[in-house]
Amino acid sequence: MAGPRLSVAVVLLGVTIIALGQGEDLPCRARDVGIPGRSIVCVCDANYCDTITREAPAPGTFVVYTSSNAGQRFEKSYGIIQTVQDTVEEESSEEIPDSESEEEAISSEEDSLSQVVFRLFRISRYQSIEGFGGSVTDAAAINWRKLSDGAQIKFIESYFSATGLEYNMIRVPIAGSDFSEYPYTYNEEPWYDHALSNFSLTSHDFFLKLPMIKRSQLVATDEVKITASTWSPPIWMKTNERITGFGQLKPEFYQSYADYHIRFMEEYEKAEVKIWAITTTNEPINGIIPLVNFNSLGWTPRQLGRWVADNLGPTVRNSRFNQTLILAVDDQRYIVPIWLAGMAREDPKSIEYIDGIALHYYGNFVHPIILTAIQNQYPGKILLSTEACEGPMPWDREKVEIGSWDRARKYTKSILQDLNNYVVGWIDWNLCLSPTGGPNWADNFVDSPILVYGDQDEFIKQPMFYAMGHFSKFIPRGSVRIRSARQSLVTVENAAFLKPDGNIVMVIQNTRTRAVNVRIRISNSRFIDVHTEAQSIKTIEINDN
Numbered sequence: 001m002a003g004p005r006l007s008v009a010v011v012l013l014g015v016t017i018i019a020l021g022q023g024e025d026l027p028c029r030a031r032d033v034g035i036p037g038r039s040i041v042c043v044c045d046a047n048y049c050d051t052i053t054r055e056a057p058a059p060g061t062f063v064v065y066t067s068s069n070a071g072q073r074f075e076k077s078y079g080i081i082q083t084v085q086d087t088v089e090e091e092s093s094e095e096i097p098d099s100e101s102e103e104e105a106i107s108s109e110e111d112s113l114s115q116v117v118f119r120l121f122r123i124s125r126y127q128s129i130e131g132f133g134g135s136v137t138d139a140a141a142i143n144w145r146k147l148s149d150g151a152q153i154k155f156i157e158s159y160f161s162a163t164g165l166e167y168n169m170i171r172v173p174i175a176g177s178d179f180s181e182y183p184y185t186y187n188e189e190p191w192y193d194h195a196l197s198n199f200s201l202t203s204h205d206f207f208l209k210l211p212m213i214k215r216s217q218l219v220a221t222d223e224v225k226i227t228a229s230t231w232s233p234p235i236w237m238k239t240n241e242r243i244t245g246f247g248q249l250k251p252e253f254y255q256s257y258a259d260y261h262i263r264f265m266e267e268y269e270k271a272e273v274k275i276w277a278i279t280t281t282n283e284p285i286n287g288i289i290p291l292v293n294f295n296s297l298g299w300t301p302r303q304l305g306r307w308v309a310d311n312l313g314p315t316v317r318n319s320r321f322n323q324t325l326i327l328a329v330d331d332q333r334y335i336v337p338i339w340l341a342g343m344a345r346e347d348p349k350s351i352e353y354i355d356g357i358a359l360h361y362y363g364n365f366v367h368p369i370i371l372t373a374i375q376n377q378y379p380g381k382i383l384l385s386t387e388a389c390e391g392p393m394p395w396d397r398e399k400v401e402i403g404s405w406d407r408a409r410k411y412t413k414s415i416l417q418d419l420n421n422y423v424v425g426w427i428d429w430n431l432c433l434s435p436t437g438g439p440n441w442a443d444n445f446v447d448s449p450i451l452v453y454g455d456q457d458e459f460i461k462q463p464m465f466y467a468m469g470h471f472s473k474f475i476p477r478g479s480v481r482i483r484s485a486r487q488s489l490v491t492v493e494n495a496a497f498l499k500p501d502g503n504i505v506m507v508i509q510n511t512r513t514r515a516v517n518v519r520i521r522i523s524n525s526r527f528i529d530v531h532t533e534a535q536s537i538k539t540i541e542i543n544d545n
């Protein structure tokens, strides 16, 4: 008897929550960082952490999530889809105009500077989305493990669970990167071991990276797809026999280095972690033009083409891991066309073997239209952003800018540009770092969306965390980007998607220091109006059914 009654109560409760629009989310526990010009951070510990639950909009309605420099974090608001007839009837008793004349009605000069209008076209569809995520480096896992069990759980939930950002992608370094306590590789001894007879994972895998990955997969709301990248192979494979500097692969070890990737996937498989994609080595330019002092392996375009065509491609495709994606280049956008062209010239089979192209964030002063050009030249290859962080440049005065809204703005702008130029997913760099942006054995400290204060058993979510979430939480895998056409003089940065469930999701960023009104037309007669606060990011989910 109690059973049915209980479920009725639960259903009623559910209905009430949706009708009132009151989620049960825990709000950001805000901390003023005490630096002029900075936004707030949200403080989490073993006992408290802010949550965010997606609310499904009822037919004919929409839900808005807002974060802003002023301190909003995923603040929810609600609205109803309007039709042209509705508004006209409210405003005057004149004849119902068609949509064209309605458009003219908003063209007074004052309006034209504060009113943004978009028209979405569901039938104009572009790339399908794979997902969003962050990287499980040694540094991220070391910081995470400084937290108590309770705080570790809150951390993982913040990124991966239904009350967090619902990340569904992870990138993991194959052995060490600069974000390790010291440089290391697998199979360091004995030297010149062609057969990789002594390949073994390290304590960094068993106690740091694998536990963090597995805990993430346990709470995730979708399959977490893992992309793995090598920074440097064992130094005996390299021409300079050093972990960094000008050095490429010795030709006699081309096959061993391909096998190195298979051995890694075998060992991770034993730990029940499947690798979805591998990249063809992190940032190949670093071993050609050695401006950095961390783990690297140089590939000229032609060398990379030779290795992929003769070794990596056939080795992966003839292995048990034949479904693993091969993502080429894994470097800044401006070098990608040169590397792909060189690979194709060396051996066109190298291009056939690759499934996609991996992109990094640090060359984004080059216009994003280059990505559309790459997509057009290499149709059928996915574009995936595999690394991004703020603060890595020599001219970045502060590596960590605690509470920086500006960095959230840059992330949002870059993600929007990438998505509008055929990128299918976006993986952030370290999931968390220390308050000084480490550890990093090469002193290449940078910022991260989460900073961990181990001695206080707390972690803080920076504005960048919320910027990531405005995409990752609301644009599930399988969503398709649709066309968003501007119909006003002024505009805001934006991208629009059709979800697998048929709802529309739009992300908009207002970088101005004043509010603007955004009208989103979803058909000739139906639209929504969204007041968009100064310096804010909004995700809007519209149920137009």
Ligand SMILES: *[C@@H]1O[C@H](CO)[C@@H](O)[C@H](O)[C@H]1NC(C)=O
Pocket: 188, 189, 190, 198, 200
């Ligand atoms: C195999 O690797 C381990 C480190 O993982 C090292 O201690 C050992 O000496 C290596 N064995 C040989 C035969 O080189």
Ligand SMILES: *[C@@H]1O[C@H](CO)[C@@H](O)[C@H](O)[C@H]1NC(C)=O
Pocket: 317, 318, 319, 320, 321, 322, 323
């Ligand atoms: C691909 O790998 C699967 C196992 O993962 C295997 O069953 C299948 O035969 C492989 N296909 C080829 C063409 O090697």
